[in-house]
Amino acid sequence: MTTTPPAPVASVDHAKLVARMRAIVGTDNVLTAAADMAAYECDGFTIAKTKPNVVVFPTTTEHIVGIVKACNEMGVSFLARGAGTSLAGGCVLVGGGVMIALARMKRILEVNARDRYAVVEPGVVNVWLTNTLKPLGLHYAPDPSSQGACTIGGNVATNSGGPHTLKYGVTVNHILGVELVLPDGRVVTCGGPTEDAPGYDLVGTIVGSEGTFGVVSKVWVRLTKNPEAYRTLLGVFETIDDATNTISDIIGAGIVPAALELLDKTMLSAVEAAFKFGFPLDAEAVVIMEVDGLTAGLQEEADRIEGIAKANKAREVRKANTEAERMALWKARKQAFGTIGRLGYPSYCTQDGVVPRTKLPEIMRHIQATAKKYNLGICNVFHAGDGNVHPILMFDERDPLQVKAVLEASHDILSECIKLGGSVTGEHGIGVEKIDFMPLMFTADDLHYMVRLRTAFNPDGRCSPGKMLPTAGGCAEPSSFVGQTKPGRRAAV
């Protein structure tokens, strides 16, 4: 079985397509000028770009239904987009078509504190929801580094994680239900506020399916009670090995920290240049180590963590003694990507691999060796507790040789993740970037059934074309998407 290729869009009557879209959502909710649409050509994986034919901003489910039906009638592909902060080309509209930008569907429709759920439109920005919940002592747990910009809808598409994934799980653990406009324009509701509905559990399948099952138009999310207290520590280490061994030992001791985040020396120098937090610039790594929960017993846990870090030769263990100090540590972590410009490279590519936690020392050594081999700058800031590495490959996108080196080095690192028993994505998704890895991770039978599953929802392949699963013939050629894209400007993470 092969994937149906996306419908060719070049042959579409552009004026007619634009008129249909304007009739559905109104003229103000349609972009057609090349300059206006430039921001919609790519996501944070700027190496892959394609131009949409038109960008439309629905504000209701009925708008989405109208758009999808019109696309089907005209044989045009379509793709939903949140804030475009994804990092693997998940919102690149392969082959062109209608970009359904959900940024204007941004209402929080209901907050039910008693039954611990909220209902939101897909364009609600992740942190808005948590800010809204503050007076209730609740929050929405998944907190990607991009949470100030990324949307709940985008989080659903990629099954986003974040620093607190270690204790609280990824997006799928916090989604109770979705309203989904199917690729044929039917609207279905999967799950909802009642737990464990009968029938097939489609929610778990839809979350992380990168838009290939339809357009999510409404989301029921689980709300989490704010912890009574936190203890946040910063371990300072002379070697990466000491840092990663500390992480394994903490988990091995039966402690479930809220977060264990590692920043390496290069990353620290950029953060320090930007914020002047007073991080040690001669340490090889620091680890932000947080526990949360009831006040009672929490200090003991923090003390045990400190002991484990010192047993692994931590030079120093600093403590956030105030909420302001805690916030400074988290700012350093979450704004780290924004400081990379300080390191003097015009572009960067954030990779996303997973290894069993105990293999962190090995993968970190491999990343360092890969940087040398390809003569690339690589810094690291990542969810160490999950074994989820994020090497950041820095380069100049005007130099085709450097672009090639980034792609090859990424391939090297991700292949090593597979070899160590891990995978090629922890949270960024497959997008267009990693499609070629799928046959390395799955058997032909596994992929066959994923394609059959997609076909059940998306028989024409018109919805989110060219995502997740390799098309026939393409899977054997590494980086087959590069031919249809051009190098980008700068990652906006």
Add this chain to the structure above:
Amino acid sequence: MTTTPPAPVASVDHAKLVARMRAIVGTDNVLTAAADMAAYECDGFTIAKTKPNVVVFPTTTEHIVGIVKACNEMGVSFLARGAGTSLAGGCVLVGGGVMIALARMKRILEVNARDRYAVVEPGVVNVWLTNTLKPLGLHYAPDPSSQGACTIGGNVATNSGGPHTLKYGVTVNHILGVELVLPDGRVVTCGGPTEDAPGYDLVGTIVGSEGTFGVVSKVWVRLTKNPEAYRTLLGVFETIDDATNTISDIIGAGIVPAALELLDKTMLSAVEAAFKFGFPLDAEAVVIMEVDGLTAGLQEEADRIEGIAKANKAREVRKANTEAERMALWKARKQAFGTIGRLGYPSYCTQDGVVPRTKLPEIMRHIQATAKKYNLGICNVFHAGDGNVHPILMFDERDPLQVKAVLEASHDILSECIKLGGSVTGEHGIGVEKIDFMPLMFTADDLHYMVRLRTAFNPDGRCSPGKMLPTAGGCAEPSSFVGQTKPGRRAAV
């Protein structure tokens, strides 16, 4: 779209079918005598029974592949079965065919304490796994009342819950991956020990799909650390309303108990007759209330729960002061079904409905009214913290009028659950029993896509026929399965 009807089995060459099965698994692993196969005609929902043509016991994945391929070649339906403790006819082989009994695939293949997972065959009994893990301070969290008999494979098929679901979640929250023999005999692996694998998350779809996507041949389960301590209380109440209001208030106060289990007066009298625990026989309800976690802070939580119960007019709040006292309370809860015989009815039917927690007083009043209306004995023991009621309808199956009354009363109660915003199953599944309710809970479009999804896995409907989704024409007629079954003996829960 309609469901393909299961292949007719009467026309199959029985001798040839038996010979093929014996060739695959050996003569000792095939049952053909009617007396031997009697136990395989039904599960705990004894009202629905059908005879399999043959019962086979594979001991390897390759055996399952061989059986499935032979069934396809001969046009025979097949169904996997664990311990047969399900309660909605999930392991009734509608239309006959090959019963794949997994009880002899019972090895625990790996226990990895450091990475907190185990790999088991589907026939491993739930409690064996937890018993094996005891020396490691770990356990497998989902604990159905039938955990002494039910299998992990059966738990996966029905997405089983249990008393501790309230805090720890249902089966799907504890399954990391499965090996699945697809209905065409291909073997795929979904998920595994690494969290958040790329590709579609089929694990969440397969868990709870009642065998309609294939036969699970291996399971990766998550292991949970044993809590450091417990506090187990028994609230004694004069009215059901006081008991259920206590439950709502505990959750509303932000406490997440490990369990909140209600037993009503009739149930208590049976338990007391069997075990003589000293339960008060004049109270309308008792609630087992348990918190667990770190010792620090736990007593405070227990005290708050006691305060909430007393504020809701609890006559008394007893405390389990020793592990033996705690075990006695849990024995009362988990063995409750086994004591129903004391109430003087030859049969019973355990229903399974869900309502929002705050609607518990209303559904309990409706259940009492229904008992009167149909002149049926009904007792109650259930997962009150989840809003998951289990009215137990007691009857004499030799009286067709009583059987009819049980079916109609069940329909009444479950319809009321839907009306109150709940659903018709919390954990027992749809099986053959509740197929007619699916069109009441889902739109035609929702059902259409569930059928499409099933068809992607199971195009001929030969695997687990007649489950989960209504067949064309049958959905409008309540209890359409009764025609093809006959009343049973006694529920073995």
